[in-house]
Amino acid sequence: MSFSYKEIWDRCLDEIRCKVDDRSFKTWFIPIKPVNLKSKILTIRVPNKFFFEWIEDNYIDMVGTALFNQLGEGVGLQYQIVVADHKDIEGNNKHQLELKMKDNLYFRIFEEDFNTAINKNYTFENFIEGSCNNLARNAALAVSKNPGKTAFNPLIIHSGVGLGKTHLINAIGNQVINLNSDARIILTNTERFTNQIIKALRDNTIYEFISSFQLVDVFIIDDIQFLEDRTKTQEIFFNIFNFLHQREKQVIITSDKSPMELKGIQERLISRFKWGLITDIQKPDLETRIKILESKASRDELHLPDEILNFIGYNVKGSIRDLEGVLISLSAHSTLTRKKIDLKLTNEIVEKFSDNIKREISIENIQKVVCDHFNIPVEKLSSKTRKRNIVVARQLAIYFSKNMTELSLKEIGRHFGERDHATVLHSIKTVRDLIQFEPMFIETVTKLEHKLENGLIKIEY
Ligand code: ADP
Numbered sequence: 001m002s003f004s005y006k007e008i009w010d011r012c013l014d015e016i017r018c019k020v021d022d023r024s025f026k027t028w029f030i031p032i033k034p035v036n037l038k039s040k041i042l043t044i045r046v047p048n049k050f051f052f053e054w055i056e057d058n059y060i061d062m063v064g065t066a067l068f069n070q071l072g073e074g075v076g077l078q079y080q081i082v083v084a085d086h087k088d089i090e091g092n093n094k095h096q097l098e099l100k101m102k103d104n105l106y107f108r109i110f111e112e113d114f115n116t117a118i119n120k121n122y123t124f125e126n127f128i129e130g131s132c133n134n135l136a137r138n139a140a141l142a143v144s145k146n147p148g149k150t151a152f153n154p155l156i157i158h159s160g161v162g163l164g165k166t167h168l169i170n171a172i173g174n175q176v177i178n179l180n181s182d183a184r185i186i187l188t189n190t191e192r193f194t195n196q197i198i199k200a201l202r203d204n205t206i207y208e209f210i211s212s213f214q215l216v217d218v219f220i221i222d223d224i225q226f227l228e229d230r231t232k233t234q235e236i237f238f239n240i241f242n243f244l245h246q247r248e249k250q251v252i253i254t255s256d257k258s259p260m261e262l263k264g265i266q267e268r269l270i271s272r273f274k275w276g277l278i279t280d281i282q283k284p285d286l287e288t289r290i291k292i293l294e295s296k297a298s299r300d301e302l303h304l305p306d307e308i309l310n311f312i313g314y315n316v317k318g319s320i321r322d323l324e325g326v327l328i329s330l331s332a333h334s335t336l337t338r339k340k341i342d343l344k345l346t347n348e349i350v351e352k353f354s355d356n357i358k359r360e361i362s363i364e365n366i367q368k369v370v371c372d373h374f375n376i377p378v379e380k381l382s383s384k385t386r387k388r389n390i391v392v393a394r395q396l397a398i399y400f401s402k403n404m405t406e407l408s409l410k411e412i413g414r415h416f417g418e419r420d421h422a423t424v425l426h427s428i429k430t431v432r433d434l435i436q437f438e439p440m441f442i443e444t445v446t447k448l449e450h451k452l453e454n455g456l457i458k459i460e461y
């Protein structure tokens, strides 16, 4: 049996009447007139803008729930606001109406939509702090204790891959819920968010989608760089962002680069990002790498002596995901082959693993590889000798140092027996010229380059 919209509204009023005191009911609910019901969206007419705002601020949950109880999922509320009230020629009351819709459409989301995407395994307790990440971590902790109420709104965390962004935002989610189990958090990634928007646009439910954010206390979105060049999604994100920010709701964003480096993102969004705190996570230093390894190994009940942890820490310098990868392989190897985990096995795995890792190439490493190739001692590079093969080795090592490290000419010169800037430049030019004209030389350069890029820097053990 279906009811008319008037009956539906009456039933809602019956429910509301039990929840509010008599005076409020008379003041705020009696003057409301239902005017229409279409695809579960009830339009009500209210006497003025103030009235409308009062309902929105104080009773919207109650009205939403009542409607939901009558009509089920997907209900909406739309207002007509009387902005002028005058009599026409015949003396009838005429209403001039302003239609309020966009921001005020109430859409009920099931409770299950909140908080479910948070990964329980990522917490502050198992996030190791180091100088590479402590600003980001402390800001995240502050925000999770007081969402929306700190100066860090929005909080933006950026870094290269595998350095802990996703871990941190989940830690925030978990902490917020620990402190307030009623908090409503949406944690999503840009891919999923974009797909929801595309779907909502197609189904004509975009206002409902946007309005659903009325219920959100903390909105966390991962990998915002995927918004690049997606104009429509950016526009909707911008609306949601403003909506939440105005209501002091917390927004947390991650990105693989700093917002200033994002291309194809609207300027107005970037400038909003600057309202809060932008912080980055750097690659971990040796000490932090070893702490992380210790923590992960003990979590996985993998008992590794210090020398092994140190060895991995020294040699795997990329991301934390790489460190985890080595531990996982080690544990798999030792279980499958029943081999004892010693330095030899560790070295094999680190070496295999490092095929996938783009390592930093150090000047010491370049010198060692070049000298090995020419079979000369490394010290000779810094000497004054002008023996032909040593001169070539020195020039090549200087050339690679310029191309493969970030060092300045001056710093490079310092590593080659305090040679000056002009000598360094001359070496680089000589190698460049030789590469153009000497096929044999090209072969040597290519071989060495290959060795440098793929070879593992081994520490002595
Ligand atoms: P990102 O999102 O920056 O690419 P993730 O958060 O996915 O990186 O981190 C990659 C892996 O490294 C995850 O398993 C995460 O738990 C771990 N990790 C990152 N940073 C830390 C840290 N400081 N302490 C412990 N584990 C970490």
Ligand code: MG
Binding pocket: 165, 166, 167, 222
């Ligand atoms: Mg991530």
